[in-house]
Amino acid sequence: xxxxxxxxxxxxxxxxxxxxxxxxxxxxxxxxxxxxxxxxxxxxxxxxxxxxxxxxxxxxxxxxxxxxxxxxxxxxxxxxxxxxxxxxxxxxxxxxxxxxxxxxxxxxxxxxxxxxxxxxxxxxxxxxxxxxxxxxxxxxxxxxxxxxxxxxxxxxxxxxxxxxxxxxxxxxxxxxxxxxxxxxxxxxxxxxxxxxxxxxxxxxxxxxxxxxxxxxxxxxxxxxxxxxxxxxxxxxxxxxxxxxxxxxxxxxxxxxxxxxxxxxxxxxxxxxxxxxxxxxxxxxxxxxxxxxxxxxxxxxxxxxxxxxxxxxxxxxxxxxxxxxxxxxxxxxxxxxxxxxxxxxxxxxxxxxxxxxxxxxxxxxxxxxxxxxxxxxx
Amino acid sequence: xxxxxxxxxxxxxxxxxxxxxxxxxxxxxxxxxxxxxxxxxxxxxxxxxxxxxxxxxxxxxxxxxxxxxxxxxxxxxxxxxxxxxxxxxxxxxxxxxxxxxxxxxxxxxxxxxxxxxxxxxxxxxxxxxxxxxxxxxxxxxxxxxxxxxxxxxxxxxxxxxxxxxxxxxxxxxxxxxxxxxxxxxxxxxxxxxxxxxxxxxxxxxxxxxxxxxxxxxxxxxxxxxxxxxxxxxxxxxxxxxxxxxxxxxxxxxxxxxxxxxxxxxxxxxxxxxxxxxxxxxxxxxxxxxxxxxxxxxxxxxxxxxxxxxxxxxxxxxxxxxxxxxxxxxxxxxxxxxxxxxxxxxxxxxxxxxxxxxxxxxxxxxxxxxxxxxxxxxxxxxxxxxxxxxxxxxxxxxxxxxxxxxxxxxxxxxxxxxxxxxxxxxxxxxxxxxxxxxxxxxxxxxxxxxxxxxxxxxxxxxxxxxxxxxxxxxxxxxxxxxxxxxxxxxxxxxxxxxxxxxxxxxxxxxxxxxxxxxx
Numbered sequence: 001x002x003x004x005x006x007x008x009x010x011x012x013x014x015x016x017x018x019x020x021x022x023x024x025x026x027x028x029x030x031x032x033x034x035x036x037x038x039x040x041x042x043x044x045x046x047x048x049x050x051x052x053x054x055x056x057x058x059x060x061x062x063x064x065x066x067x068x069x070x071x072x073x074x075x076x077x078x079x080x081x082x083x084x085x086x087x088x089x090x091x092x093x094x095x096x097x098x099x100x101x102x103x104x105x106x107x108x109x110x111x112x113x114x115x116x117x118x119x120x121x122x123x124x125x126x127x128x129x130x131x132x133x134x135x136x137x138x139x140x141x142x143x144x145x146x147x148x149x150x151x152x153x154x155x156x157x158x159x160x161x162x163x164x165x166x167x168x169x170x171x172x173x174x175x176x177x178x179x180x181x182x183x184x185x186x187x188x189x190x191x192x193x194x195x196x197x198x199x200x201x202x203x204x205x206x207x208x209x210x211x212x213x214x215x216x217x218x219x220x221x222x223x224x225x226x227x228x229x230x231x232x233x234x235x236x237x238x239x240x241x242x243x244x245x246x247x248x249x250x251x252x253x254x255x256x257x258x259x260x261x262x263x264x265x266x267x268x269x270x271x272x273x274x275x276x277x278x279x280x281x282x283x284x285x286x287x288x289x290x291x292x293x294x295x296x297x298x299x300x301x302x303x304x305x306x307x308x309x310x311x312x313x314x315x316x317x318x319x320x321x322x323x324x325x326x327x328x329x330x331x332x333x334x335x336x337x338x339x340x341x342x343x344x345x346x347x348x349x350x351x352x353x354x355x356x357x358x359x360x361x362x363x364x365x366x367x368x369x370x371x372x373x374x375x376x377x
Numbered sequence: 378x379x380x381x382x383x384x385x386x387x388x389x390x391x392x393x394x395x396x397x398x399x400x401x402x403x404x405x406x407x408x409x410x411x412x413x414x415x416x417x418x419x420x421x422x423x424x425x426x427x428x429x430x431x432x433x434x435x436x437x438x439x440x441x442x443x444x445x446x447x448x449x450x451x452x453x454x455x456x457x458x459x460x461x462x463x464x465x466x467x468x469x470x471x472x473x474x475x476x477x478x479x480x481x482x483x484x485x486x487x488x489x490x491x492x493x494x495x496x497x498x499x500x501x502x503x504x505x506x507x508x509x510x511x512x513x514x515x516x517x518x519x520x521x522x523x524x525x526x527x528x529x530x531x532x533x534x535x536x537x538x539x540x541x542x543x544x545x546x547x548x549x550x551x552x553x554x555x556x557x558x559x560x561x562x563x564x565x566x567x568x569x570x571x572x573x574x575x576x577x578x579x580x581x582x583x584x585x586x587x588x589x590x591x592x593x594x595x596x597x598x599x600x601x602x603x604x605x606x607x608x609x610x611x612x613x614x615x616x617x618x619x620x621x622x623x624x625x626x627x628x629x630x631x632x633x634x635x636x637x638x639x640x641x642x643x644x645x646x647x648x649x650x651x652x653x654x655x656x657x658x659x660x661x662x663x664x665x666x667x668x669x670x671x672x673x674x675x676x677x678x679x680x681x682x683x684x685x686x687x688x689x690x691x692x693x694x695x696x697x698x699x700x701x702x703x704x705x706x707x708x709x710x711x712x713x714x715x716x717x718x719x720x721x722x723x724x725x726x727x728x729x730x731x732x733x734x735x736x737x738x739x740x741x742x743x744x745x746x747x748x749x750x751x752x753x754x755x756x757x758x759x760x761x762x763x764x765x766x767x768x769x770x771x772x773x774x775x776x777x778x779x780x781x782x783x784x785x786x787x788x789x790x791x792x793x794x795x796x797x798x799x800x801x802x803x804x805x806x807x808x809x810x811x812x813x814x815x816x817x818x819x820x821x822x823x824x825x826x827x828x829x830x831x832x833x834x835x836x837x838x839x840x841x842x843x844x845x846x847x848x849x850x851x852x853x854x855x856x857x858x859x860x861x862x863x864x865x866x867x868x869x870x871x872x873x874x875x876x877x878x879x880x881x882x883x884x885x886x887x888x889x890x891x892x893x894x895x
Contacts, residue, residue: 220752222742229739232728239685239717239725240739241708346394354392354437361398 005352013345014292017338018306024334025327032323039321046316047309062312064198069308070301071269072097074207075262076286077293077300078214079255085218085295086251087231090137092152094283095159096259097266098276099133100126102163104264105181105274106171108188115187122188123264130260131253133159138252142245148252160279173273180275190269201269208301210258215297217254227251259283288332291339307332381445382406383573384430384461384542389439391425399425400436401597407542412564412574414584414605417594417617418786418814423577426594427544430575431463432456462540464531466547472520476513477502480534505537510566524672525556529563542573549583550811553672554842554875561587579815581610593617617815626819628826631850633662636894637803637834638684643693645679645858653679655858656693659892661803666825666835668849670842672878676858677838678720681807684836685717686710697803711740714802718793718809720838726792729781733773734762736780737795769794770820786817793821797828804828807838822848842871842878853892856880863892 026040033039041051047062076093083090100123107122137155140146173182190201218224226247230237238244262282267274285307292306293299311328318325338344384407391400400422407413417423428434430441432450441448443459450456453463470479477498478485486497502515511529519527528548535543545564549557564574564587576588584591585605592602593616600616608616638661645654654676661667671677682688684695686705695702697713705713719725727736738747738758747754747761762776769790773783780791793809806825810818825848829835839845845852851865854877862877862884876882 216752220755222748222753225735225742225753229728229731229735232730233724235724236726236728236739238707239719240742241706241711242739242742243708350392350394353394357392357398361401 005356009345009349009352010294013349014339016345018335020338021331021334025331028327028330029317029323033321035321039317039323042317042320043310043313043327045313046320047312061196061198062316064194064196064200066305066308066312067204068198068200068270069311070304071201071203071207072262072266072280072282073285073289073307074211074301074304075258075265076282077289077304078210078286078297079258079262080286080290081293081295081297081300082214082218082227082258083251083255084290085231086227086248087234088138088141088248088251088255089149090134090152090252090255091149091283091287092134092137092155092159093255093259093286094279094281095156096130096133096256097263097282098279099159099163100130100260100263101267101276101280102167102263102274103129103260105184105267105271108184108268109171109182109273111188112185113187116191118185118187119190119265119268122268123261126264127257127261130263131257134252134256135249138249141252142248156279156283164277167274178275179277180273183272184268188268190265192269199270201265203265203269206265207262207304210261211297211301214258214300218297223247223250259286285332288336291336380409382442383409383444384575385442385445386426386430387440387442389426389429389441390437391422391429391434392437393425398597400429400439403439403594403597403599405592405599406602407573407575408590409573410568410571411589412568412576412587414588414591415575415577415594416579416581416584416591416613417600418816421594421617421814422597423594424546427463427546427575427577430456431461431544457538457540460539460541461544462532462535462538462542463544464528464535464546464548466550468527468531470519470527470530472518474519475515476517476519476522476530477515479519479530480505480515480537482534484538501537502533505533509533509536509563509570511563523556524674525552525559528552528556528560532563540572542575543567544575544577546577547579548576549578549580550840553878554871555879557583581613584613585610614815626822626826626847628848629830631665631829633665633850633894634832635663636660637663637698638836639696639699639893640680640684641694641696643680643683643695644691645676645683645688646691647679653858654683654690654693657855657858657860658693658890659853659860659863660894661834661836662894663802663834664829664832665850666829666837666848668845668852669836669838669855670845670852670874670878671855673840675855675878677807677855680855681717681720681805681838684805685715711799714800716796716799716801716804718796718804718806720807720811722789722792727780727788730779732777733766733771733780733783733791734758734776736791737762737765737776740795740799765794765798768798769824770816784814786813789813789821790817793824797824801828801833804833804835805838806835808840809837810839810841810844842874846871846874851892854878856883860889860892863889865891 029039030036047066048059050057050059076097079093104122104126107125108118111118113121137148137151140151141148167181168179171181172179190203193200193202193204218228226237226242229240229242230244230247234244289300289303289307292303310331314325314328317323317327386403386405389400389403390398392398403422403426405426415423415427425434429436432453432455441450448459471482477495480502481498486494486501488494499515506513511533513526513529513533519530532543548560552560568574578584588605590602591605591608591613593600593613595617641658642656643654644656647653657680659667669677679688683690686702686707689703697715700713702710723729738761741747747757759776766773766776771790771794772787780788783791796804809821809825822844825835825837837845837848846869851863852869853860854862854874856878857880861880
């Protein structure tokens with residue numbers, strides 16, 4: 001009974017946290033917007049419906065864009081889930097998305113493979129490259145005791161600038177005005193599910209499939225089990241005879257792999273060339289998603305949807321009503337804060353606990369003829 | 378006896394954030410000038426009740442009266458101000474400071490309002506030590522004094538702060554027999570001077586010896602208060618667990634076979650350059666229980682850590698079935714048939730927020746029995762766990778329950794169930810029953826004997842002298858990193874053990890060498 005109530009409580013807590021975060025956002029919107037109510041409308045329901053001449057219609061195009069926006073963040077969210085489950089605060093997912101997109105993009109430009117196979121091979125290799133890169137913070141942690149948080153954070157910029165160097169000096173299409181690669185071959189594009197401008201590709205389906213795979217990996221295989229036990233209590237894992245160092249490395253390599261694949265699917269599904277000149281931010285969003293999902297891969301698509309929706313709402317709000325698009329960062333930060341705050345609503349939690357315990361005692365008391373249910377009636 | 382009780386706790390209930398109802402409508406009352414025992418199994422709610430009295434925890438409901446006056450304690454400071462003092466099981470002392478500095482910590486006398494007056498601190502300590510006949514050295518560093526002495530410092534600390542009611546949480550758990558006698562003498566002295574003492578303990582003989590009245594707790598409720606003279610140990614124990622517990626353990630004589638564990642000339646120096654092991658050698662044979670007795674801190678911790686590969690010895694070797702274990706990982710050791718019940722069960726024994734099922738198979742998760750291709754065989758895991766939960770009488774709602782929702786005794790049963798069911802050749806049991814209830818203790822001790830008689834080699838390390846004396850087929854006493862005694866005749870008692878444990882007696886090298894069966 002307590003378990004069920006705790007689940008209900010956690011859902012409620014999440015909802016209240018989101019509500020407060022939106023409230024914080026609303027304060028800023030009212031401070032900055034000339035037409036705050038309209039801004040709020042775009043933020044909250046803009047992605048879902050179109051209001052035109054008083055009539056309300058479902059906004060299919062925007063919703064498809066929201067789904068398309070989830071593809072890379074589901075991958076990074078899953079990556080962070082795996083790494084955080086092992087208590088590895090590796091933040092290099094961001095750089096891996098960039099390198100993954102770069103490597104995937106290059107294979108899309110230069111290799112000749114049949115359609116369908118081509119983007120899969122590109123994405124797979126992008127993932128492998130990124131998982132090898134993740135060996136740097138992982139090995140530094142295991143062999144030298146260097147904090148993976150620090151090394152991975154710095155590694156993001158190393159990955160960015162090393163890739164930029166290769167882009168600038170070896171792979172740039174000189175016929176263009178801006179720095180970008182040549183166009184991907186047609187065979188390399190990830191096929192669109194719905195043709196049109198939404199760019200919703202089969203990468204989205206791949207992301208959903210991977211959510212299931214990663215869930216099975218974490219909860220139904222001995223490796224996932226070891227990763228979780230290491231995350232809960234590393235001394236215990238070591239004492240139980242698990243290969244702690246090995247699994248710490250593996251968890252980060254999986255994180256790199258997933259992030260890199262997300263980057264590759266994103267670039268081959270939504271772009272014609274590789275043209276990112278800065279970190280795309282999907283890795284950071286992945287951290288928020290993993291926290292919202294409480295490191296549970298099954299909940300990642302939901303959390304990713306929520307953030308993609310907010311993102312789209314913010315974009316609509318900023319283009320239609322001139323509110324800064326950075327509002328999304330404020331909302332994310334506020335959600336982060338309320339979710340991370342353990343004591344948030346703890347008083348209410350305690351009341352539930354007390355109530356449940358009392359009820360259980362009463363039930364026991366009634367069942368127990370000897371004691372006659374005298375206590376706590 | 379018409380006086381108002383000095384402490385009255387009425388209708389106290391406490392429900393912890395994890396949903397455990399630790400106290401349910403408990404009434405507890407202590408008269409002035411008595412020594413009042415509070416007994417109960419682990420998880421019965423003694424500690425919680427005392428934490429509430431000392432202001433550590435707030436009760437969910439209920440009232441506390443001190444000298445008939447209702448009080449609410451927001452913090453231990455408030456409780457101290459009302460004359461409540463508590464001596465914790467784990468001492469709250471700063472090792473690098475002197476005795477006097479510890480005594481006045483947080484209330485140090487000042488010179489010109491700014492500087493600590495160390496002379497005054499020493500004087501104050503001496504004054505109190507003299508008044509209560511406590512023989513402590515105010516200028517000694519706490520790091521250098523014995524456990525018994527530390528306890529005296531803790532009691533002094535409480536007295537200097539004006540405590541009229543002293544709560545002692547399992548004070549004898551860490552003491553030798555001689556130190557316990559000394560403590561009891563001092564507690565009587567305090568009682569004669571009008572102090573009130575609440576004495577928390579598992580040890581029924583001590584309660585009989587020391588206390589005037591006893592309150593028994595069972596499953597969060599008070600099961601009654603009695604004059605100690607009017608109840609027997611058996612009665613107390615029955616009230617505690619709700620059934621008769623056979624405290625005497627029955628075991629058949631050991632028939633030791635070949636050597637399983639061979640420890641040769643083991644040396645270890647710790648990080649503070651203190652020599653913890655000084656060349657110890659012994660064997661443990663198949664089918665016998667070898668006990669290691671000794672006051673804590675005489676090398677047991679280091680010995681066990683070396684045996685399970687957690688630290689490396691400076692010199693010497695350890696062999697399991699003839700194989701040197703140097704550089705072996707814990708996984709390799711487990712594959713060699715070594716099981717280990719760790720002293721610190723919360724750190725090494727369990728993953729608290731994982732389920733019982735997940736905890737109980739942690740050492741064999743990679744075994745073919747629990748895997749179908751790449752996937753875990755969840756049904757096999759569930760069934761194994763269910764079987765062990767029943768076999769070890771682990772009190773839980775289901776195997777899916779988080780381990781940290783269980784009481785201390787049941788957590789230890791989870792650990793022991795895993796370690797004992799691993800089909801071990803060698804079991805290293807480090808304080809296997811520390812701080813757990815009588816029922817769980819009995820179960821674990823009997824399982825240990827069964828396993829040894831079925832052919833496991835058992836090394837038992839315990840600070841509970843009764844436990845090592847009752848379970849062991851032969852006994853090793855460690856003192857200052859040396860083996861000072863080896864006994865294999867079963868002819869031992871606590872007084873004799875105490876003399877060896879305190880270093881008053883020592884066997885000759887020849888006698889000690891009998892621990893090796895080469």
